[in-house]
Amino acid sequence: MPLPVSLKNIASRAGITKAAVSMALRDHPSISVARRAEVQKLAREMGYRPNLLARGLVGKSTRSIGIAWTLGRPISGGIVQDLTIRLWNRGYVTFMANSLSDPIITRQILSDFTQRGVDGVIIEAAGLLNDPVLVGQLKGFKAAVALASEIDDVPVNLVKQVTSYGIRQMLDYWLATGRRRIGFIGEASHDKIEPIRQKLLEFGLPADHVHIVDVTNQPPTVNYFDHYWSALDRTFPRPKEPFPCDAVLCAADGGASALLKWLAHRGLRVPHDVAVAGIGDVDMARGTTPPLASLDRHGDTLSETIEALLFQRLERPDEPVLIKTVPTTFVWRESAGPCPTCLASARKGLPCPLHAKKVV
Amino acid sequence: MPLPVSLKNIASRAGITKAAVSMALRDHPSISVARRAEVQKLAREMGYRPNLLARGLVGKSTRSIGIAWTLGRPISGGIVQDLTIRLWNRGYVTFMANSLSDPIITRQILSDFTQRGVDGVIIEAAGLLNDPVLVGQLKGFKAAVALASEIDDVPVNLVKQVTSYGIRQMLDYWLATGRRRIGFIGEASHDKIEPIRQKLLEFGLPADHVHIVDVTNQPPTVNYFDHYWSALDRTFPRPKEPFPCDAVLCAADGGASALLKWLAHRGLRVPHDVAVAGIGDVDMARGTTPPLASLDRHGDTLSETIEALLFQRLERPDEPVLIKTVPTTFVWRESAGPCPTCLASARKGLPCPLHAKKVV
DNA sequence: ATGAAAGCGCTAACAT
DNA sequence: ATGTTAGCGCTTTCAT
Numbered sequence: 001m002p003l004p005v006s007l008k009n010i011a012s013r014a015g016i017t018k019a020a021v022s023m024a025l026r027d028h029p030s031i032s033v034a035r036r037a038e039v040q041k042l043a044r045e046m047g048y049r050p051n052l053l054a055r056g057l058v059g060k061s062t063r064s065i066g067i068a069w070t071l072g073r074p075i076s077g078g079i080v081q082d083l084t085i086r087l088w089n090r091g092y093v094t095f096m097a098n099s100l101s102d103p104i105i106t107r108q109i110l111s112d113f114t115q116r117g118v119d120g121v122i123i124e125a126a127g128l129l130n131d132p133v134l135v136g137q138l139k140g141f142k143a144a145v146a147l148a149s150e151i152d153d154v155p156v157n158l159v160k161q162v163t164s165y166g167i168r169q170m171l172d173y174w175l176a177t178g179r180r181r182i183g184f185i186g187e188a189s190h191d192k193i194e195p196i197r198q199k200l201l202e203f204g205l206p207a208d209h210v211h212i213v214d215v216t217n218q219p220p221t222v223n224y225f226d227h228y229w230s231a232l233d234r235t236f237p238r239p240k241e242p243f244p245c246d247a248v249l250c251a252a253d254g255g256a257s258a259l260l261k262w263l264a265h266r267g268l269r270v271p272h273d274v275a276v277a278g279i280g281d282v283d284m285a286r287g288t289t290p291p292l293a294s295l296d297r298h299g300d301t302l303s304e305t306i307e308a309l310l311f312q313r314l315e316r317p318d319e320p321v322l323i324k325t326v327p328t329t330f331v332w333r334e335s336a337g338p339c340p341t342c343l344a345s346a347r348k349g350l351p352c353p354l355h356a357k358k359v360v
Numbered sequence: 361m362p363l364p365v366s367l368k369n370i371a372s373r374a375g376i377t378k379a380a381v382s383m384a385l386r387d388h389p390s391i392s393v394a395r396r397a398e399v400q401k402l403a404r405e406m407g408y409r410p411n412l413l414a415r416g417l418v419g420k421s422t423r424s425i426g427i428a429w430t431l432g433r434p435i436s437g438g439i440v441q442d443l444t445i446r447l448w449n450r451g452y453v454t455f456m457a458n459s460l461s462d463p464i465i466t467r468q469i470l471s472d473f474t475q476r477g478v479d480g481v482i483i484e485a486a487g488l489l490n491d492p493v494l495v496g497q498l499k500g501f502k503a504a505v506a507l508a509s510e511i512d513d514v515p516v517n518l519v520k521q522v523t524s525y526g527i528r529q530m531l532d533y534w535l536a537t538g539r540r541r542i543g544f545i546g547e548a549s550h551d552k553i554e555p556i557r558q559k560l561l562e563f564g565l566p567a568d569h570v571h572i573v574d575v576t577n578q579p580p581t582v583n584y585f586d587h588y589w590s591a592l593d594r595t596f597p598r599p600k601e602p603f604p605c606d607a608v609l610c611a612a613d614g615g616a617s618a619l620l621k622w623l624a625h626r627g628l629r630v631p632h633d634v635a636v637a638g639i640g641d642v643d644m645a646r647g648t649t650p651p652l653a654s655l656d657r658h659g660d661t662l663s664e665t666i667e668a669l670l671f672q673r674l675e676r677p678d679e680p681v682l683i684k685t686v687p688t689t690f691v692w693r694e695s696a697g698p699c700p701t702c703l704a705s706a707r708k709g710l711p712c713p714l715h716a717k718k719v720v
Numbered sequence: 721a722t723g724a725a726a727g728c729g730c731t732a733a734c735a736t
Numbered sequence: 737a738t739g740t741t742a743g744c745g746c747t748t749t750c751a752t
Contacts, residue, residue, distance in 0.1 A: 004474075006744095006746085007746065016723075017724065018745080019723075019724075019746090019748085020723060022746065022747060022748095023722095023748095026747095029721090030722065030723090031721080031722075032721065032722080051475060051477070051744090051745050052472075052475040053413050053416045053417045053422070053476060053477050053746090054728090054744075054745035054746040054747090055745080055746055055747080056413045056746090057411070057417055057728055057729070057730090057744095057746070058728045058746050058747050059728095059746075059748095062413070071444060072438065072441045077437050077441075078432065081431035081432045081437075084431060084457065085458050088457055088458065093455055093457065094456045094457065096427075096454045096456040098441060098448065100445075109448075112412075114364075115409050115410060115412040116412045116413060117411070117412075117413050222438060222643065223643040224643050225646045226646070253644065254642075254644050254647070257647025258647060261647060282614075282644070283585040283614040284613065284614050284642070284647070284648070286585045286586070286617070287585055287617025287618060287620060287644070287648050288617075289648070289649035366728090366729055376740095377739065377740060377741090378730080379731075379732090379739075380738080380739055380740080382729095382731060383738095386731090390737070391737090391738070392737075392738070395738090410730075411729050413730090414728070415729080415731080416730090417729080417731095417746090418730050418731050418744045418745095419732095
């Protein structure tokens with residue numbers, strides 16, 4: 001293996017100082033154009049690769065970004081991958097660490113990132129932004145972007161996933177199609193439960209009409225199917241008792257697919273007896289029976305926005321912090337009930353443009 | 361934000377050299393025990409955090425590992441997440457880069473990793489190990505581990521995923537249950553097609569009896585469902601023509617779930633007319649109708665093995681390179697055909713211990 | 721325009 | 737035993 005060639009090596013070969021070489025390579029005007037070309041050619045021939053550790057030590061940028069994320073969840077996983085590509089295309093390399101949604105671990109991660117001189121951090125901050133220490137750490141970076149769903153008044157660039165948006169769409173549809181006993185399975189976070197309550201109130205229904213199965217998804221959870229299935233068996237141990245809901249939102253598509261099976265197993269028909277929807281809109285949501293309605297988180301928009309806010313801050317550090325919102329949207333499929341387009345068309349006495357034969 | 365405190369700051373406060381401080385903090389015997397305690401206390405009070413860039417520049421370790429992976433595929437994604445955690449627990453931080461399975465990009469990534477002085481690299485090397493330049497780069501790291509499925513004679517630690525193992529299990533089962541017209545959908549790589557051919561020959565069937573729909577999964581593919589569905593429509597445009605296979609293996613579970621739907625759409629029953637299996641064994645494989653048989657890649661074993669090989673090399677660099685293999689295993693579910701345990705029991709004239717009522 | 725000197729924060733090799 | 741000097745590879749500043 002060829003040992004690394006440094007500026008000093010080039011300098012001695014060229015008969016000048018390493019400082020001059022450094023400047024020549026970066027086209028500094030202090031070096032004559034002829035010299036520059038000469039040095040650059042030499043560097044290329046010798047296979048010079050700058051030591052990024054040394055450059056980062058003295059320079060103002062390490063061209064690296066730290067990402068602290070709760071890895072392992074199918075939904076947000078794609079965002080991280082996408083971000084990695086986007087950053088690489090901008091000439092930045094990514095430090096990745098699994099925050100496990102834990103404030104202590106996240107503090108350590110951010111501390112490590114600081115010690116490594118990253119230019120910026122991206123943090124998935126579900127609930128973490130309540131920790132003042134953590135927020136203080138974030139402010140220490142040249143640029144920081146948080147992905148959150150609730151907090152507003154935080155002194156860092158924020159991309160806010162408005163989960164409630166899609167949930168409201170979904171509830172409008174469910175309530176309009178006669179569903180009244182709404183259920184929720186998953187981590188019962190504020191941003192998911194509250195919009196349900198609100199919609200119920202809006203329709204003149206009691207807000208405590210939400211049946212919640214609070215399945216805390218410990219971060220390393222991969223198998224949502226079994227996780228939800230056992231939670232359902234635990235919560236509804238008696239097969240003879242009637243199921244209390246006529247529409248259930250699940251916080252994960254994998255869990256929703258479990259619910260579909262579980263309901264069938266109990267002799268309940270979807271969507272006739274119980275409507276079901278998930279969150280995440282993974283590809284296999286199309287592959288369940290019936291196809292699973294879901295909430296699209298718009299991961300592509302999310303990562304695009306995160307990238308934009310990060311570099312906005314990196315390039316113009318003095319401008320005030322920004323908050324951008326990205327909605328979720330309701331993706332209808334059969335598991336949720338009758339096709340909304342069919343319904344709308346039927347109301348006008350027309351056949352459905354999508355399902356001409358299936359007018360309801 | 362508190363500006364970073366360096367060894368120099370501590371040194372001037374303590375009235376000694378920064379070198380002495382450095383040694384005191386690391387309990388070097390050259391420093392009197394009393395002084396060590398004194399300096400360590402001072403450092404703690406001042407909130408000293410070593411600059412890892414500087415330490416890496418001079419020291420022999422940056423306590424960082426680079427991962428070059430084809431991100432975005434649901435199967436291998438979990439491995440990366442798991443590795444990130446494992447490395448963090450060992451005190452290492454992870455550089456993550458998306459190789460997109462492209463040799464040129466991967467070369468750049470490895471080059472960048474070198475310039476940043478990583479202690480080791482982990483590379484998902486499907487097909488990449490044929491590139492001699494790339495292998496040369498790998499040898500330049502103190503430790504390198506490659507995850508591959510085919511290559512054997514490569515001078516780096518290798519974790520070999522033996523896909524063929526599970527495929528052979530599956531074909532034994534399919535051929536034993538009377539399936540003869542085997543199909544494959546996905547990227548028709550050697551390690552997947554060859555074991556199918558071999559098994560056919562073993563059973564005295566022509567090896568060209570494999571019907572291949574070569575769906576190249578460009579790396580950023582996320583939506584396997586639609587991808588496979590359109591490939592199926594393209595390959596079999598005429599609904600009236602009989603489907604040529606009685607058993608089909610799909611390279612991705614998401615794609616397999618599309619096949620299930622597509623077959624139903626064509627009026628074919630699964631598993632009666634056509635048996636179906638996927639690869640990856642994602643949680644939602646349990647949620648299709650019928651439940652989807654699959655190949656378990658044993659991601660946990662995979663990442664555990666990668667970790668072991670990496671640190672084995674890091675700690676004992678002089679020992680010869682190792683190759684460890686991890687099999688895939690066939691996970692039976694209804695989509696593949698009748699329950700193997702039922703079959704085995706029936707052969708002995710006993711009821712199936714798993715499905716007592718469903719003896720076939 | 722050109723080049724030499726200083727220093728980033730740290731640790732290993734040297735003195736005393 | 738106790739601590740200082742030298743130097744990692746790079747860039748910025750200062751003098752010519």
